[in-house]
Amino acid sequence: MSLDDLYREVILDHYSHPRNRGVVDPADVMREGANPLCGDEIRVSLRVRDGIVEDVRFEGKGCSISQASTSMMTELVKGKRVEEVGGLIAAFKAMMHGEPPGDDLGDLEALQGVRKFPVRVKCATLGWVTLEGALDELADTRGPARGT
């Protein structure tokens, strides 16, 4: 097991310079996620207009893997349609469970190395699971069909 597989440069870059940190204001939904194992906490907020993720931000404390993964996630999903984001979440989770990464995940393929460190997989998926919960919450209040 090599550390280079885990701490790829793009990961360390997002860890030291996280993108889209903060809180969306006004936000349609804000969701908290936690990894009870390590105490990491994350908050993801977003605004959806006409079925498109207009803005998404995150805050909270976490390790390089959770912070970098969430940072890259916000870059990837901003401006995409909600249904498309659902597909990306599924694709990312599949990659973390051993599927080859699709091209649509972009830089996030760098997180493949985390698979060799099973205990860290939860760190990598924390932001994604939180985003998924936020979108579900939004669908519950607005109704999935309307997508507004």
Next chain:
Amino acid sequence: MGFPATIREDFPILRVRVNGKPLVYLDSANTSQKPRQVIEALVRYYEEYNANIHRGVYSIAERATAEYEAARAKAARFVGAHDAAEIVFTRNITEALNLIAHSWGRRHVGPGDEILTTEMEHHSNLVPWQLLAQERGARLRHIPFDDRGCLILDDLERLITDRTKIVALVHVSNAFGTVNPVAEIARAAHAVGAVVVVDGAQSTPHRPVDVRALGVDFFGFTGHKMLAPMGIGGLWARRALLEEMDPFLGGGEMISDVWLDRATWNEVPWKFEAGTQNVGDAIALGAAIEYLERLGMDAVAAHEREITAYALGRLGEVPGLHLMGPGVDERGGVVSFWMDGIHPHDVAQVLDTDGVCVRAGHHCTKPLHRKLGIGASVRASFYVYTIKEEIDVLARSLLRTRELFSVAR
């Protein structure tokens, strides 16, 4: 003084290599490694006299019963109890604390009563009291700690009131390493008639323990942190308390007689040992205690003090590293810390590639970490087999971690 390096030959796992490097096991506060004498005692039980206890009339069952009860007597002697019947075997301290909350707490704690713990408790010494307080309408209070990680006792008289029924605290903190003044707090608690419950997870393995001298009422210990297998621990309690307490779990072996609609209880301690017990691991715990007694607990404490002092010095030299907890005089063999700009998980991950095992996280003390404003920390902890060369490996590996993450700062 330190132990001769030959002590390490007793621990087969220390020959293992991890990621091509010698294993540097610095997580003994989490669970200790096991000497071959303990492993052999376990194997001997299963290979030579595996049988259930307290019921067979045949020879191997009698031997198993005798060895199991001998282990109880060893545990009693080890914590300074006069009476082996004051030792109840449990799976671990969590079970011991839940037993107290259930069997003593439910009978004696009522609405408006108070349970006092501290801000540095392990979750196992918080949650059972939370459950009890919720059920009985009691109030939880907490002794705070200062920025050195020591309990603030200035307000103890205000915190211990005539409503206080239970004072529950950790003997040696698993996060700070702080050795708490248990005897002093016990005196204050007894002055108002409260019982004193002590979590001895991090003290019993590492220093002489004398429950009588501490002047407490309940004292929990766990085997796997003191060279024994996981799944065996114990509760010491004053006999009079055990006698009047209600049972914990109902079932076989804890009864004196049973009718279809009622039962009477066995004598202590068996009243609290329902169902088939963890016989093999209890016997192995007895072997662990004998091993520690041969070393001498004063010598164990002296060895750890030397290693801890050395570790505090070496880690203090690492730039950007923040040590938690008090100086070596008030500390057990635990050194927790955090590093600027590097999450504890990442620290532990890099250390692992050098074969170094440390704990990263909140160490089951979330309220403590929340108060410090950090989500997690790194903890290195030591035992009889720890040598200074391993601390050197740790220090070098931490410097490498800093280098690797230099781009991230």
